[in-house]
Amino acid sequence: MTWYHHSWLAGYALPAALSAGLAWIGLARHCAGKGRLLGSWRSSGLTLLVLALTGAVGIAAGLALPHLAKLPPVAAGLATGVTTMPRKRQDETTQPYVKFMTLGIAWFRERLEYRMQLDARRWCDRFMDGFEKSTQLRVFVHELKNYLVDRHPPLAKAVTNLFDAADKAMINALEVQTKTDEARREIHIAWMREPTDEEVYQCRSAFGEALNRCGDLLLYAYVHGRRTEHADLEALRTKALSNDAFHSSALPQQRRRFSLRRNRP
Numbered sequence: 001m002t003w004y005h006h007s008w009l010a011g012y013a014l015p016a017a018l019s020a021g022l023a024w025i026g027l028a029r030h031c032a033g034k035g036r037l038l039g040s041w042r043s044s045g046l047t048l049l050v051l052a053l054t055g056a057v058g059i060a061a062g063l064a065l066p067h068l069a070k071l072p073p074v075a076a077g078l079a080t081g082v083t084t085m086p087r088k089r090q091d092e093t094t095q096p097y098v099k100f101m102t103l104g105i106a107w108f109r110e111r112l113e114y115r116m117q118l119d120a121r122r123w124c125d126r127f128m129d130g131f132e133k134s135t136q137l138r139v140f141v142h143e144l145k146n147y148l149v150d151r152h153p154p155l156a157k158a159v160t161n162l163f164d165a166a167d168k169a170m171i172n173a174l175e176v177q178t179k180t181d182e183a184r185r186e187i188h189i190a191w192m193r194e195p196t197d198e199e200v201y202q203c204r205s206a207f208g209e210a211l212n213r214c215g216d217l218l219l220y221a222y223v224h225g226r227r228t229e230h231a232d233l234e235a236l237r238t239k240a241l242s243n244d245a246f247h248s249s250a251l252p253q254q255r256r257r258f259s260l261r262r263n264r265p
Contacts, residue, residue: 019058020051027051027109035116035223043119046112053105120222124215127233130241134173134210140240141166141214147236148221155224162220166213173206 027050031037038044131137145163149156180199184192195203221233 015058016055020055023051023054027112030109031113031116033223034113035120036227037112037116039116039119039123043112043115046108046115050105050108050112053108057105120219123222124218127218127237128211128215130237131211131214134170134177134207136240137173137210137214138167138170140236141170141217143236143240144217144221144233147232148217148225151229152224155220158220159217162213162217166210166217169206169210169213173203173210176202176206 027037027047036043037047131140141163145159148159152159180195180203181192183199184195218233221229225233
């Protein structure tokens with residue numbers, strides 16, 4: 001008796017493995033450019049659930065095949081008619097009968113896509129936390145744009161469009177902040193007055209818009225990038241938030257041969 005003739009292997013393990021494997025390939029192709037299947041523990045759980053349900057359907061289909069010939073013609077006609085019903089557009093949710101026919105797999109796939117979008121947004125929000133100045137954003141987004149264009153040349157056009165929108169928002173934020181500082185500066189006084197509520201609103205609104213547009217470019221990098229690029233993105237962020245982000249590295253300090261100080265008071 002060979003390994004294939006074991007009843008549990010031929011009747012359960014192989015159909016489940018083949019169904020789950022094909023389902024994984026289908027999910028990977030379907031979710032390409034939408035996020036990461038294993039971006040968080042929730043999305044990972046939904047992914048495993050979809051694969052498990054698909055494997056269970058494969059087992060059930062394998063066990064039910066010998067009995068399909070016993071079905072009445074009326075049942076076959078009803079099933080064929082249901083599958084030919086008109087469907088909604090792709091941008092809408094799955095119809096209830098499709099969810100029922102797929103034993104809930106279509107519904108869990110919708111939840112998985114929604115969870116991947118939430119994971120991407122939350123990752124971007126956490127990544128952008130710490131940027132408090134428009135100048136820091138400009139440094140980071142400029143470096144991010146060059147990084148994406150160098151790493152992903154086919155995405156250069158989309159990256160450039162997102163960068164232009166972010167750069168325009170950042171310039172507007174800088175202009176609003178500059179006008180506010182000039183209005184707050186009193187003549188013949190060494191300090192500036194406190195900003196009014198309207199000035200605070202204008203500055204925060206402009207900076208928030210710039211932050212959102214920069215987040216769009218970062219989201220694009222997250223969705224179309226690889227996990228191995230996360231360290232590079234962290235390095236770009238650290239560089240932008242450093243105090244020396246706008247200056248080149250200083251010349252190394254010359255060491256003296258003797259420890260005696262020449263310039264003493």
